[in-house]
Amino acid sequence: MGHWVPLPIHLPTRKSPPEPAPTPLKTPPTLLALESSCDETAAAVFSAPHRLLSSEIASQVALHRPFGGVVPELASRNHLLALRPVIEAALAAAGTDLDEIDAFAATAGPGLASSLLMGNTAAKALALAKGKPFLSVNHMEGHLVSPFMGSGIEPHVALIVSGGHTLLIDVRRFGDYRRLGSTRDDAAGEAFDKVGKMLGLPYPGGPEVERRARDGDPARFALPRAMLDSGDFAFSFSGLKTAVLYTLEKLPSPLPGRDLADLCASFQAAVTDVLAAKAAAALRSSGRELLALSGGVACNRALRTALAAACSGVGARFLAVAPEHSTDNAAMIARAAAEKFARGESSPLEGDVDPNLAVA
Ligand code: KG4
Ligand code: ZN
Numbered sequence: 001m002g003h004w005v006p007l008p009i010h011l012p013t014r015k016s017p018p019e020p021a022p023t024p025l026k027t028p029p030t031l032l033a034l035e036s037s038c039d040e041t042a043a044a045v046f047s048a049p050h051r052l053l054s055s056e057i058a059s060q061v062a063l064h065r066p067f068g069g070v071v072p073e074l075a076s077r078n079h080l081l082a083l084r085p086v087i088e089a090a091l092a093a094a095g096t097d098l099d100e101i102d103a104f105a106a107t108a109g110p111g112l113a114s115s116l117l118m119g120n121t122a123a124k125a126l127a128l129a130k131g132k133p134f135l136s137v138n139h140m141e142g143h144l145v146s147p148f149m150g151s152g153i154e155p156h157v158a159l160i161v162s163g164g165h166t167l168l169i170d171v172r173r174f175g176d177y178r179r180l181g182s183t184r185d186d187a188a189g190e191a192f193d194k195v196g197k198m199l200g201l202p203y204p205g206g207p208e209v210e211r212r213a214r215d216g217d218p219a220r221f222a223l224p225r226a227m228l229d230s231g232d233f234a235f236s237f238s239g240l241k242t243a244v245l246y247t248l249e250k251l252p253s254p255l256p257g258r259d260l261a262d263l264c265a266s267f268q269a270a271v272t273d274v275l276a277a278k279a280a281a282a283l284r285s286s287g288r289e290l291l292a293l294s295g296g297v298a299c300n301r302a303l304r305t306a307l308a309a310a311c312s313g314v315g316a317r318f319l320a321v322a323p324e325h326s327t328d329n330a331a332m333i334a335r336a337a338a339e340k341f342a343r344g345e346s347s348p349l350e351g352d353v354d355p356n357l358a359v360a
Contacts, residue, residue, distance in 0.1 A: 033334035036119030037111025041082035045094035046334035054093035055331040079118035105337030109357030116353035136347035140359035142332035162295035163189035177360035181233025191237035216265025
């Protein structure tokens, strides 16, 4: 995809910047955050420093299922329809209203541009109307802080495994990140989804593959553990996906239930083995004593078990995001926004969304 170049539009020049007038803050400050980077429309109300008051998600999964993946135009149009009810539900569940909100936050990227624009524009409009600060949040930083929803962020190694990313990051503190490694091709969640599709399972494949894997034999098919001995923290999952395809071609069609379960279990073991080995190596090399797991694939129980064992093997603690905050949600955006707000940060209303925003 070519780089998007903004049209040369002329904005009226202002004498003074549009900073909201400082209002005396009640303690603790309350934030409303919106997330619309892909196919979930989400809103959360959060009381700083780390008390989640409500988190509402309108999922579009059923809408996109017939297409086997997310259709960007459908996603953005449905964000528009879902945003207002989701915001109202989050405010009601938190027992508050817009007048009580001290700052508005939204995801700025990475994600689908037309989807990002919906939540981002809505949060900016609310900030403008209420004369309160707006905070732009990186979706990946939201995932990164999601295991620390109810506590302070400690120095740690972050493993973020989602549909779009597989990242190992050395976290010194909020905002101070060193990327250790990432995937060279497919993200872990993407590999789950593509293998699910290959096996004829409904979208998204991740939870479906895990469900079939439960009754399967993870040692039945010898699948590759790519880059296990690469000596760095890079990942590659596209070869594994191809290996699943070759294995599948040698099996009877339609695939008997036993073969399906064994293939799912063998694939899942190949993914979790590599993630666990690289996470342990990252802990050893960074000297950190905590691994924090986040992202949609963090729902996977086999992965949690493998990572917990890997951590205990290197004397580190393991903290996994709560399942309800692992796939996309606004609670994690609010959690990150609360850190920014505490530092006195705010983002310009003229700021753009960025589909390719990087975190480290
Ligand atoms: O974080 P997320 O909601 O979206 C992105 O930011 O990408 O992650 C979605 C990904 C999908 O690829 C989905 O298949 C995967 O998380 N996923 C799982 C499981 N639940 C969700 N993968 C493996 N096992 C699961 N139980
Ligand atoms: Zn995500």
